Amino acid sequence: MDKALFCYLYRIIMADKLLISEEELLEELRDPARRRMAFEKVVRLYNRKLYWQIRRMVLSHDDTDDLLQNTFMKAWSALDGFRGEAKLSTWLYRIAMYESLNFLKKKKIEDDMSISITDENSYLLDNLTGDVYFDGDEAEIAFQKAILELPDKQRLVFNLRYYDEMPYEKMAEITGTSEGALKASYHHAVKKLERFLSPDD
16 A cells, blocks of 8 residues: 555544544634644544545545645634634534635636536546546446536535535535525435436436
């Protein structure tokens, strides 16, 4: 196994061994003397969840790694402005969400002059299947291809609900969208995927 990959996976595994509540973390983050060490705990605790939230949107491991670092850097820079109105996890998910959507928006602007939407989806899918960290089979590739047919925001909603089994209440806090609208978006996403994946009659 590549040494860099081993170290990365080791950090992910170690994140599961960190037992601390959000309340305790917030208390440590508010203390200037303990802030840096506390933030290292934040990274260890939320690294894997945020990685996969971003990865399911941008598909490429390398892009995900960059956006994950950006997420934590922005969180660190904005700590003084975090007042705890939302949970720490919700706040981090929200930063990661905007990082992902802004990245995709930027890519679309860059590519609008040269490729179609279909080509753009193929480009993202090629990034996934050509990624050395991807080990999915043909069924997984077909599923990801179907998910790519969804608009970015609907894809985000689908990923949070389907993969993370996130409650609509928390999804609403992260996205700023009502629970009713999120339920409708997820329902429509499922129907679209069913039509896309169903064999032709």
